[in-house]
Amino acid sequence: MLSLVRSMWLIFLHMFHKRETFQYPEQKAPLPARWRGRIALTRDPDGGERCVGCYLCAAACPVDCISLQATEDDSGRRYPEFFRINFSRCIFCGFCEEACPTYAIQLLPDYEMAEYNRQNLVYEKKDLLIDSEGKYPGYNYYNIAGMAIRGKDKGDAHQEEPPVDVKSLIP
Amino acid sequence: MTNFWWIIGGVLFALLNTAAGLIWVERRMLALWQDRYGPNRAGPFGLLVVLADTIKLFFKEDWIPPFADKVVFVFAPAVVMLSVLMSFVVMPFAPQIIVADLNIGLLFFLAMSSLGVYSVVLGGWASNNKYALLGAMRGASQMISYEVFMGLALMGVVVLSGSFNLREIVEAQKTVWFIVPQFIGFLIFLVAGVAETHRLPFDIPEAESELVAGFHSEYSGMKFGMFFIGEYLGITLISGMLVTLYFGGWLGPAFLPPVLWFVIKTFAFIMLFILFRASMPRPRYDQLMEYGWKVLFPLSILNLMVTAAIKLWLNT
Amino acid sequence: MPIINIDNKTYEVKEGKNLLEACLSLGLNLPYFCWHPALGAVGACRQCAVKVFKDEDDKKGRIIMSCMEPVKDQQRVSIEDSDAKKFREQVIGWLMTNHPHDCAVCDEGGACHLQDMTVMTGHSYRDYHFTKRTYNNQYLGPFLNHEMNRCIQCYRCVRFYKDFAGGKDLDVFAAHNHVYFGRQQEGVLESEFSGNLAEVCPTGVFTDKTLKQHYTRKWDLTSAASVCQGCGLGCNIIAGERYGALRQITNRFNSAVNGYFLCDRGRYGYEFVNSPQRIKTPMVYHGPSELSNGIPVLQHIHRRMKPGKTIGIGSPRASLESNAVLKELVGEENFYLGVSAGDHDLVSLALKVLQQGPVRAASLQEAAAADVVLILGEDLTNTAPMLALSVRQAVRRIPVEEVINTVHVPAWQDAAIREAVQENKGPLYILNVQQTKLDELAKGAWHTAPDNIARIGFGVSHLLSDKMPEVTGMSEQGKAIAAEIAEALKHAKNPLIIAGYGSGSEAVIKSAANVAWALHDLGIDAMLAFTVPECNSMGLEMLGGHRLESAVDRALNNEADTVIILENDLYRRLNQHRAEHFFDKVQDVILLDHLYNPTAEKATIILPAGTFAESDGTLVNNEGRAQRFFQVFSSNTAVQESWRWLLQIAAANGHATLSSLKHLDEVVSHIAVTCPVFHGIDTLTPGAGFRIAGQKVPREPHRYSGRTAMQANIQVSEPKPPEDPDTALSFTMEGYRGEPPSSMIPFFWAPGWNSVQSVNKFQTETGGPLHDGDGGKRLIEPHPNGQTPFYTEVPEPYLPLTEHLLLVPLYHIYGSEELSVHTPGIAERIPAPYIMLHGEDAKRLQVANGHRLHFMDNGHHYTLPVIINNTLQQGAAGIPVGLPGVQIAEAPQLIKV
Numbered sequence A: 001m002l003s004l005v006r007s008m009w010l011i012f013l014h015m016f017h018k019r020e021t022f023q024y025p026e027q028k029a030p031l032p033a034r035w036r037g038r039i040a041l042t043r044d045p046d047g048g049e050r051c052v053g054c055y056l057c058a059a060a061c062p063v064d065c066i067s068l069q070a071t072e073d074d075s076g077r078r079y080p081e082f083f084r085i086n087f088s089r090c091i092f093c094g095f096c097e098e099a100c101p102t103y104a105i106q107l108l109p110d111y112e113m114a115e116y117n118r119q120n121l122v123y124e125k126k127d128l129l130i131d132s133e134g135k136y137p138g139y140n141y142y143n144i145a146g147m148a149i150r151g152k153d154k155g156d157a158h159q160e161e162p163p164v165d166v167k168s169l170i171p
Numbered sequence B: 001m002t003n004f005w006w007i008i009g010g011v012l013f014a015l016l017n018t019a020a021g022l023i024w025v026e027r028r029m030l031a032l033w034q035d036r037y038g039p040n041r042a043g044p045f046g047l048l049v050v051l052a053d054t055i056k057l058f059f060k061e062d063w064i065p066p067f068a069d070k071v072v073f074v075f076a077p078a079v080v081m082l083s084v085l086m087s088f089v090v091m092p093f094a095p096q097i098i099v100a101d102l103n104i105g106l107l108f109f110l111a112m113s114s115l116g117v118y119s120v121v122l123g124g125w126a127s128n129n130k131y132a133l134l135g136a137m138r139g140a141s142q143m144i145s146y147e148v149f150m151g152l153a154l155m156g157v158v159v160l161s162g163s164f165n166l167r168e169i170v171e172a173q174k175t176v177w178f179i180v181p182q183f184i185g186f187l188i189f190l191v192a193g194v195a196e197t198h199r200l201p202f203d204i205p206e207a208e209s210e211l212v213a214g215f216h217s218e219y220s221g222m223k224f225g226m227f228f229i230g231e232y233l234g235i236t237l238i239s240g241m242l243v244t245l246y247f248g249g250w251l252g253p254a255f256l257p258p259v260l261w262f263v264i265k266t267f268a269f270i271m272l273f274i275l276f277r278a279s280m281p282r283p284r285y286d287q288l289m290e291y292g293w294k295v296l297f298p299l300s301i302l303n304l305m306v307t308a309a310i311k312l313w314l315n316t
Numbered sequence C: 001m002p003i004i005n006i007d008n009k010t011y012e013v014k015e016g017k018n019l020l021e022a023c024l025s026l027g028l029n030l031p032y033f034c035w036h037p038a039l040g041a042v043g044a045c046r047q048c049a050v051k052v053f054k055d056e057d058d059k060k061g062r063i064i065m066s067c068m069e070p071v072k073d074q075q076r077v078s079i080e081d082s083d084a085k086k087f088r089e090q091v092i093g094w095l096m097t098n099h100p101h102d103c104a105v106c107d108e109g110g111a112c113h114l115q116d117m118t119v120m121t122g123h124s125y126r127d128y129h130f131t132k133r134t135y136n137n138q139y140l141g142p143f144l145n146h147e148m149n150r151c152i153q154c155y156r157c158v159r160f161y162k163d164f165a166g167g168k169d170l171d172v173f174a175a176h177n178h179v180y181f182g183r184q185q186e187g188v189l190e191s192e193f194s195g196n197l198a199e200v201c202p203t204g205v206f207t208d209k210t211l212k213q214h215y216t217r218k219w220d221l222t223s224a225a226s227v228c229q230g231c232g233l234g235c236n237i238i239a240g241e242r243y244g245a246l247r248q249i250t251n252r253f254n255s256a257v258n259g260y261f262l263c264d265r266g267r268y269g270y271e272f273v274n275s276p277q278r279i280k281t282p283m284v285y286h287g288p289s290e291l292s293n294g295i296p297v298l299q300h301i302h303r304r305m306k307p308g309k310t311i312g313i314g315s316p317r318a319s320l321e322s323n324a325v326l327k328e329l330v331g332e333e334n335f336y337l338g339v340s341a342g343d344h345d346l347v348s349l350a351l352k353v354l355q356q357g358p359v360r361a362a363s364l365q366e367a368a369a370a371d372v373v374l375i376l377g378e379d380l381t382n383t384a385p386m387l388a389l390s391v392r393q394a395v396r397r398i399p400v401e402e403v404i405n406t407v408h409v410p411a412w413q414d415a416a417i418r419e420a421v422q423e424n425k426g427p428l429y430i431l432n433v434q435q436t437k438l439d440e441l442a443k444g445a446w447h448t449a450p451d452n453i454a455r456i457g458f459g460v461s462h463l464l465s466d467k468m469p470e471v472t473g474m475s476e477q478g479k480a481i482a483a484e485i486a487e488a489l490k491h492a493k494n495p496l497i498i499a500g501y502g503s504g505s506e507a508v509i510k511s512a513a514n515v516a517w518a519l520h521d522l523g524i525d526a527m528l529a530f531t532v533p534e535c536n537s538m539g540l541e542m543l544g545g546h547r548l549e550s551a552v553d554r555a556l557n558n559e560a561d562t563v564i565i566l567e568n569d570l571y572r573r574l575n576q577h578r579a580e581h582f583f584d585k586v587q588d589v590i591l592l593d594h595l596y597n598p599t600a601e602k603a604t605i606i607l608p609a610g611t612f613a614e615s616d617g618t619l620v621n622n623e624g625r626a627q628r629f630f631q632v633f634s635s636n637t638a639v640q641e642s643w644r645w646l647l648q649i650a651a652a653n654g655h656a657t658l659s660s661l662k663h664l665d666e667v668v669s670h671i672a673v674t675c676p677v678f679h680g681i682d683t684l685t686p687g688a689g690f691r692i693a694g695q696k697v698p699r700e701p702h703r704y705s706g707r708t709a710m711q712a713n714i715q716v717s718e719p720k721p722p723e724d725p726d727t728a729l730s731f732t733m734e735g736y737r738g739e740p741p742s743s744m745i746p747f748f749w750a751p752g753w754n755s756v757q758s759v760n761k762f763q764t765e766t767g768g769p770l771h772d773g774d775g776g777k778r779l780i781e782p783h784p785n786g787q788t789p790f791y792t793e794v795p796e797p798y799l800p801l802t803e804h805l806l807l808v809p810l811y812h813i814y815g816s817e818e819l820s821v822h823t824p825g826i827a828e829r830i831p832a833p834y835i836m837l838h839g840e841d842a843k844r845l846q847v848a849n850g851h852r853l854h855f856m857d858n859g860h861h862y863t864l865p866v867i868i869n870n871t872l873q874q875g876a877a878g879i880p881v882g883l884p885g886v887q888i889a890e891a892p893q894l895i896k897v
């Protein structure tokens, strides 16, 4: 009983505390680096598109607002032919970033993307692809993966042996 | 006779404005106690939020779920408004400002306010939705239980003043406000009053974290608005009653007119209600019932018996 | 039945199985790689380890490979034992030391058995910090992609490709941890069944290359149960769509038909659905229909359909429903079968033999269990590829049975059995006009002209039954052959006689019937299998109609003004000049088809018909088995099923019986009632009103992605998903999540089993039938009273003529079928048009390989390059049928050089 009175008193005293509110348009909130805001597709250190069109983000998305089509260039490197996010559906849960095996899709600290026309919330690859590595500098998926692409043949990736000589029986 | 209509009109006007104004007051106060600002954009001090809210309520789609019992569904929100407004009929705002100076005023108040439970039960039932029904059932049992010792607590005041007439009860407090002799009774009435208006911490029939929005889950638009306003009117009513019964009603030093004293005191209690909401956790349903029947109920009987005994002893 | 105890629970299991099969059949989850229900067990991967205990008191137990252990009564087994679990996790851990970090770019991902098993064993982190082995890949042709890094050395690929399907050009090379699965040299994989590697390989080493062109994960496909359109065998397939294009065909297990496999024509021949030649809008005089006076196209048609002057031409590649509705729309006397005269004669004869004779038609699986096989005039690999695969299994039956009886190893002990069987083969006899791929398995293979094949067939039946006339004037060699075959057949239990459209000769079919019937008279349980050219050839023939030639005659006599052609290119059915005359004569040609073809050039009105992927319907295969195929996706164009168009035409005309029909169920029950031969086709699948727990069966997996974004570029508000009024399937991911009735399974998936291996969970036992039976219903059963109506007129022996060549049809798996050639990968493998001659004939005509030969047929000139093949009958000329650019429709016939 007394504790109730005490908590009422303490809460009453909050009347005289400093306000926590940011008066938004005039005053901007400082966002932490891992804020889940605007979604972007990043590039690897060599400037190549990081997204390999694996569809994992699309599968992870609880509101199914990502759709894409994978394709590959003449050297076998995969990339999305189109990549679309319908931000009028996105709930900024970050599951897509969590699912992405290549660090391609990232949620960035920016939330100012409101639109008057809902159609404008549909972002295509040209709206999503940025010229940066985002939060994870240095990572290049194809340096780890076993697929050969232009400039990286079999055996060139991180910790790979040169390709087996099938004709040799030497142990 | 014209005077009578003026009083009715004035009271109605004042009450409805208070209820509407409380929308803003509650939000601002809650915000203050939570280190926020609350509504502060629309109009001076954000006062126009009241207008905005009203407009919003009016323009919302007035939707009746296809599975609901239509007649009862529409009728239920009106009950809450009506019953609360009717209770105000006997409220003495000032020596002359009273709509009907009934000599059974207190009983009338008890009767009217307990009618309010119908809106909860009917609304929940008519919605034909499990959450609404659960909320309604909780509301019914909570209000019936708390009504019992609310009445019993009041009897202490009646014993002291020797009258059911609210004006006479106020006048009986000229020497000392009943808060002093009836402190226990006051506490019980306060708790019962909060429960009666199903305000936090006793908002068990709504309990949005368990029951969506309880008995009014299916309501929107102005029908929801009526529940909403009904709740604020209920707060005002209980606050007014507290003032009338325990804090000397309009009585106060003469530098302010009596009606203002009444308003100031009532407002203080409204603030208390909001502070309750800002600071107290909601008990579980079984805790609520247990608390009511096992603590408050015996306490109120004890209070009544002691009061009556003292009164008898003093009189003889 | 043995009782075994698994993890302290007792189960009754089937005798003769191994422990792995027993566990999987019970629905338990036990990881495996190298075992395959159709290939047996070799114990190569060590993944299926379990613990077995001597008795109740044995607490220690020992780890064994469950796939190598036969079930024994009172056996005590533990799957959950911690040692066994750790062992299995370790095995995956070792595999992963070399496995590439590829899942994101691997086409297997999401349907990968290795992924599933890794999750199942609980291995989650590669804590090996040394280097990974790598391999170079090979180009393997247009069908399969090769990514050797992902191999886990389970040996399934070579066991399927070499041992099961008889391929020669895939093998395992190198040694120790360097073994390599591929070809000796880069190049196209030759086997017609190579595509199955994509499903057999548990990893992403072999993946579907056509899928890669428009890659979609399994979870993103809208799929439906369908039936292959590639040939007349009716293999069951699953077709998957995404973004309005058909993306992939995979096997749909049916224990009576195709089992676990498909041929490459069926698997890859789907791309015509996405062809730019597709007809998408109704057209009147080759413009969109709106431009023609603004009258809806149905009104145009209504105005042109003059009673008595309107004829309909059906199609063997259209569904039964479409054909039946057309027949009823134009009236029985005006309905013509859209097949060439030759095909019509052959298929109707085959149908008659099956309907009136006492011998039943063999299903593919029954064929695989035959002990003696006689093939008369068929190059099965090219005319009915999956039947060839069945024959490959049948050839092993006798030797395997011998081994099982003498060495006492169970049938699933694959390696041991193969070791014991060596190259032993059961009796297979092939008579064909030239050599075939199956010849290598045959006890005897002879190459001669169709009439001679028929004569030997008659000879065999005479030896089996004296009711048959003796064949006079038979050569000594012919007699010897007939005697050898008759001797083998006499001792058979379930002999299988195969013939069909491949020889182009009715006499061959008759002789096959005679042999089977003679065997039947001897009390031997013989089976017949007749190949038919197209997916619904048999259904169309059962429906019945007039010959196409009489339609032409009717037009030439000015008795037909309007012709409605159903999904047909008449230039493939008629001699080109006849077709031209026909089209010149009729006033209006109304065509319902999906691809723009030469017939469409002549059409005045074209209605866009749905392919199998956009239609519901029924097909009848060569065995007389009616099977339902379901619409995969709903096109957002005017495309709809042919039968729906025809019903709408009927409604516009106020047709008496058809106007009231709207949906598939109504059409199917109407057909079942009006055509007694099709009795029962309304029970093939549950109707449109069928619900499980109040829900439809979803065509999309619950993980289907992107539905709030895939059309957002057009309109951000999602459109209402299409509804399916015809079937109990929904076009969305909403619906019943459990197991649907087996006739309508849209995709195989079970919790923890994302790959094709999940089919285990749908079977009564591994490799056995699906839970509520296999889809399909046999409409043709042998005639109950066994009066055998032998054919007695023996053809004259074939004698080469000096001035003429006998044109014989040669079929090609890639090229002879009309629709599959639209797949670029298949188009790559179509042979160039040719005329095949025997070396002696070539010498006589003074031509060599590659020279161009001019010849005359029906007064028209043709020129084709020569190919010399000495296995061909002398005096005959082989000509590829149906190839794009080869015009002659009729074979066999004599031509003048």
Ligand code: SF4
Pocket: A057, A060, A061, A062, A063, A064, A065, A066, A085, A089, A090, A091, A092, A093, A094, A095, A096, A097
């Ligand atoms: S943040 Fe969440 S809702 Fe938004 S795209 Fe990513 S997964 Fe989808």
Ligand code: SF4
Pocket: A050, A051, A052, A053, A054, A055, A056, A057, A058, A068, A096, A099, A100, A101, A102, A103, A104, A105, C104
């Ligand atoms: S998960 Fe990453 S790599 Fe895969 S499709 Fe999405 S963005 Fe691209």
Ligand code: SF4
Pocket: C099, C100, C101, C102, C103, C104, C106, C107, C108, C109, C110, C112, C113, C114, C115, C150, C202, C203, C204, C205
């Ligand atoms: S084979 Fe399976 S586990 Fe290996 S990379 Fe491909 S999807 Fe991943």
Ligand code: SF4
Pocket: C150, C151, C152, C153, C154, C155, C156, C157, C158, C181, C200, C201, C202, C203, C205, C206
């Ligand atoms: S290629 Fe595939 S099927 Fe062949 S051994 Fe490797 S993993 Fe097994």
Ligand code: FES
Pocket: C020, C031, C032, C033, C034, C035, C041, C042, C043, C044, C045, C046, C047, C048, C049, C065, C066, C067, C068
């Ligand atoms: S499945 Fe048993 S060892 Fe491979």
